[in-house]
Amino acid sequence: DIQMTQSPSSLSASVGDRVTIRCRTSETVRNYLNWYQQKPGKAPTLLISSASGLQTGVPSRFSGSGSETDFTLTISGLQPEDPATYYCQQSYKTPFAFGPGTKVDLK
Amino acid sequence: QVRLEQWGAGLLKPSETLSLTCAVHGESFRPFFWTWVRQAPGQGLEWIGEIDHTGDHTYNASLESRLTLSVDTSNWRFSLELTSVSAADSAMYFCARRHRSGRFDPWGQGVLVAVSS
Numbered sequence: 001d002i003q004m005t006q007s008p009s010s011l012s013a014s015v016g017d018r019v020t021i022r023c024r025t026s027e028t029v030r031n032y033l034n035w036y037q038q039k040p041g042k043a044p045t046l047l048i049s050s051a052s053g054l055q056t057g058v059p060s061r062f063s064g065s066g067s068e069t070d071f072t073l074t075i076s077g078l079q080p081e082d083p084a085t086y087y088c089q090q091s092y093k094t095p096f097a098f099g100p101g102t103k104v105d106l107k
Numbered sequence: 108q109v110r111l112e113q114w115g116a117g118l119l120k121p122s123e124t125l126s127l128t129c130a131v132h133g134e135s136f137r138p139f140f141w142t143w144v145r146q147a148p149g150q151g152l153e154w155i156g157e158i159d160h161t162g163d164h165t166y167n168a169s170l171e172s173r174l175t176l177s178v179d180t181s182n183w184r185f186s187l188e189l190t191s192v193s194a195a196d197s198a199m200y201f202c203a204r205r206h207r208s209g210r211f212d213p214w215g216q217g218v219l220v221a222v223s224s
Contacts (some may be wrong), residue, residue: 032209043201043214044152050208087152091209095167097144100150 002026002090006099012107019028019075021102026070031054032092035064035073038101044087048073063107111215113202115187118138119222127188129202129215130182136160140205141178141185145198146216153198157205158185197222 001028003021013019023033031051035058036044046055051071061076082107088099115127129141136206142157156166156175166174175188189196 034210036211043203043217044211045214046210046212049206049210049212053214089152089211091205091211094154094165096154096156096205096209098144098154100151 001017004097004099006102010103013078014107017078019078021073023071023099025069029090029092033071034089036087039084111202115214115218121193125192127187130184142203143187144201144203147198192222194222
């Protein structure tokens with residue numbers, strides 16, 4: 001099975017800060033890497049697919065990059081509505097694993 | 108716009124069977140995969156398994172011996188059954204649509220399942 005790691009596990013940032021979250025996989029997933037945002041008590045929502053594809057309706061301050069085993073989610077200017085837990089997920093092969101999550105809150 | 112609505116029993120006793128159903132509104136079953144994900148309290152997301160409109164399925168090996176996914180194409184629904192539940196199965200269960208590209212979108216609202224004697 002493909003193992004997923006994310007760093008950091010949590011972070012505090014101020015409004016307007018640039019936030020970077022890293023995701024690594026134990027073997028290549030090519031670009032089959034997706035990013036989700038989850039707020040407490042809610043289902044996850046898709047932000048980025050195929051490593052860098054911004055979903056319709058997602059603000060352009062969110063961006064994704066990377067390939068193979070190393071990926072990054074960037075929020076270029078944290079907004080008050082962005083505190084949440086962010087998960088990466090590989091969809092290259094089953095079982096489709098998620099990263100352990102990165103909790104982002106406001107400083 | 109597609110929407111997923113899910114329901115099922117929320118409180119079970121150990122050894123009982125967990126049954127959940129997810130209805131698909133506003134979209135055809137084809138050519139997608141219909142998937143289940145769970146999240147234990149305060150924990151991360153665990154992929155359970157998926158099924159397509161033909162009934163072809165893939166299960167997480169950790170649950171395979173207790174898991175059955177099924178599909179009802181006439182009513183645009185898909186279901187999960189997990190037998191012999193224990194406290195370790197207590198979680199929020201989500202259904203979701205998986206695109207061929209791999210992304211999960213959209214998700215159902217989630218059903219909280221608690222297993223307690």
